[in-house]
Every structure is written in structure tokens, then in C-alpha cells.
Amino acid sequence: MTPDVETLPQQPDTSETDNLDELPNDVEMSLFDHLEELRRRIFYSLLAVAVGAIGCFVAVKYIVQLLEIPAQGVKFLQLAPGEYFFVSIKVAGYSGLLVATPFILYQVIQFVLPGLTRRERRLIAPVVLGSSILFFVGLGFSYIALIPAALKFFISYGADVVEQAWSIERYFEFVLLLMFSTGIAFQVPIIQILLGNLGIVSSSQMLSGWRIVILGAVILGAVLTPSTDPLTQSLLAGAVIGLYFGGIGMVKLSGK
Template sequence: MTPSEVEILPQPNSEEPEKDYLDEIPNDVEMSLFDHLEELRQRIFYSLIAVLLSVIGCFVVVKTIVQLLEVPAQGVKFLQLAPGEYFFVSLKVAGYSGIVVASPFILYQIILFVLPGLTRRERRVIGPVILGSSVLFFVGLAFAYIALIPAALKFFVSYGADVVEQLWSIDKYFEFVLLLMFS
């Protein structure tokens, strides 16, 4: 054979077996629609139990959480404008805080539900994506608390400082703070 004939011969493709391996679904088990729905129901149930326990835990320490969220509003006096307003604000704060506390477990349940249907290639990607998303979520919460809320409050206080006295409803303040933190 001449050197030009050797180049014409088909070369074995070493990537093909690896590509097939990465595109396989490991532990591929067929499930019926009802089995999928039952597993989904179970994952949702576990997530709701985690949220409920987290909300109860946050409600136990809600006074501390409320005081922490009041820090950006320096020098503003909060008013309770209706009977039970602080109680309902406490429930709202505990609810949002409980969801934040339970979010890693909820994410874990979502992963457990989705993982059996993913190929090896998709499984390689899911870890960094989830880690990055989680870090960015908590960085966003910290950014809102440290930079965004104080800047927004400073603007709104200075905008009406010479016209109105700054007495805020605690309910409206926490709606504002929670909106900024979760948007």
C-alpha cells in the first residue's frame, strides 16, 4: 500500500463508544404514568413537610428575623395600623423565611425526581448548574439586603422628607422588603 491509500482507509472512530456511553440513561427502569405521578406526589409531599417544618421553625424565631429585616430602615418608626397586623406580618415573614430555609431540600427532591430520566452527559452538567444557581440566589438575597433595600429606602425617605413625616405601616414595609429580596 502506498501512503495515500492508507489515508483513504476508514479510521476507527474512538469517540463513538464514549458518545454512546454518555447518551445512555443509567439504571434505565421503565415506569408507568401512574408510577411517575405517585413519585411526584411523594416528592411534593416531602417538600411541603419540609416547608411546613421550616415555617414553624422560623415562626419560633420570627422576632429576630423581623428585627434583622428592620435594620435597613434606620430611624423610621413603624406603626401597627390594624389589630393583628404584626401577627400577620410575622406569619408572612416566617413563611418566606421558611421557604428560603427549605429551598435546598426542595431542590434536592426535584433532583431526585428528574435524575432517573437524565443521560450521563446531562448528569455531569446538573451539579454545576444547581450549585451555581443556588449560590447566585443567595448572593441575590444578600445584595438586596445590603445594597438594594438601603438605597431604595434612602431614596424614598429623602423624596418625601420635607413634605411628610416618616411613619410607616409595618405591613407595607415588609411587603416592600420581601418584594425587593425575592425579585
């Protein structure tokens, strides 16, 4: 009879976890090298915005007509010489920034990529894709829901007292600011996914702070919306709250 051989407990294989926390290209760069790389990425991004703005300025008339649709036939006035020209430049600038956004994201990724571990690099593709989709969804939500709701409130209020004739510059300041603010506000789930997958905050911790989130969403709606009507603020706050709880669900599904 052979004697019993005591088997040692197997140690968990941590090689895969260690590999995920490694830097694939661990290259030392000096501070001046980092600054030079940052300068180059910023230059490329600004160049892309300039090219996009020039291209949009060629078709700015059609962009302006598209953004005037939610105004429901309100008459626009040019209250100063060259006002429409400067509005066209502003609209082309915002549109050029929007067109150049994918290229700007690419430059940001290329700058931060050398300092990311394999685990963090796995998040790049879904984060960039999700962020882009949510930003454009936010623009669409603002154009379809927020802007018409706000303008309807302003048009109906005092319609029997004053004639609706608006400054074209003030109108486009209102529309462009609201659209881009909404696009930024729709990034809430992306921030939650990053925090959850990096182990900073869990889904249960996010859910436990729902009261603070609701209060913060109301304040965010009041700050980001250039109008003072409660309907627009409530719509944006409700959208942010819905996105927050949707983000909790996505973090929960990822097991965090």
C-alpha cells in the first residue's frame, strides 16, 4: 500500500491579471516630450476644427435654416450691421467642432494610450463609441424636445401683448448653447461605466446616492439650460436622471 501523499492547495493563477495591469509599451518619456506631444495633438485638433468650420461656412445658409425650424415661423431681425455674418461664423464654428469631434477623440486617445494598461485599453472602444452616440442623441433630444418646448413657452407667453420678432444672434446663442449643453449632460452613463470598471464606485454605491443625484440633476438642468422656464429644465433633469439609472443598470450588468 502506498502512503498517502499530501496535496498542496493550488494557488490561483494571477498571471492573466498581472498582464492586464501591465503597460504594453512601457516607454519612458520626459516632461518636455509629453508637452511636445500634447502641443502636436492640440495643433492637429485645432486644424481639424478650422477645416470643418470652413467647410460648414460654405453651407451655413442651410444649417441656419435647419436650426430656425423649431422657432415655428418667428420673424428674425438683424439688429446691427453684420449681425447675420457674425452669426454665420459662430454657427460654422460650432458645426465645425461637431464635424471634427471624431478626429479630436482620436487625438486624445493617441495621447493617453501609452500610459494605459491592457485592462484600461479594453475600455477605449466602448467608451468612445458610447460617448459619441450619446452626444449625438443629446443633440437630437435637444433639437426635437427641449428647444421646441422652450420656444413654445416663450412664444405663447405674452403672445397677445407683444409681437414675436427676435434677434437672430440671441436666438442662435440660445439654441447652440442648449444643444451642446445637452450633449455634454448625456455623458453621465459613460462616466458611470468608467468609474465602475475602474473599481472606483460600485453600482450599489451609485444606487444608494439616488437622492443626491436627483437634486444634482435638477440643479444641472437649471444651470445648463439658458432659458428660465421650468418645462425645459424639468425635461433635461428628467433625461439626466433616466440616464443615471440606465448607467447603474449597465454597470450592474458588467458585474461591478
